Amino acid sequence: MNNVKDVVNQVVELVADNAKKMAVLGARTMVLGKFHDAVLPHLTPLQRVEVIGSFRQGIEDAMSRMDDVALPAEYHSTLLDLTNGILAGLGEEFATRQ
Known part of the structure; x- marks a missing residue:
């Protein structure tokens, strides 16, 4: 039973880590998109x-x-x-x- 809890905890940590990475990618995408929209008209x-x-x-x-x-x-x-x-x-x- 302890082994099952360890595996579940590892999966939970992996999901949380991937969610954080996706949040970072989403934030970068939003910022770069807004930068693109702001710069384009001035070129x-x-x-x-x-x-x-x-x-x-x-x-x-x-x-x-x-x-x-x-x-x-x-x-x-x-x-x-x-x-x-x-x-x-x-x-x-x-x-x-x-």
Whole structure:
């Protein structure tokens, strides 16, 4: 019976630890999203072109480092959705200013 309690306690600790990590990721996501929304309107067309190139390169570098790591499909689809959304936002604002 004591062994069962130990296993349950370990599971509870693991769940609590994962919940804290998810909270940190959620907070980072919110802050970075708000930063993106605040900065985007203030970029000049030239800055947007430079940011697009630098951002694409950064994403490509990150993806190449993760090539040999097995990640769920949700990771890849989220990464691509967010990347494409940011690039679209940069492009749309750029297009409306010209």
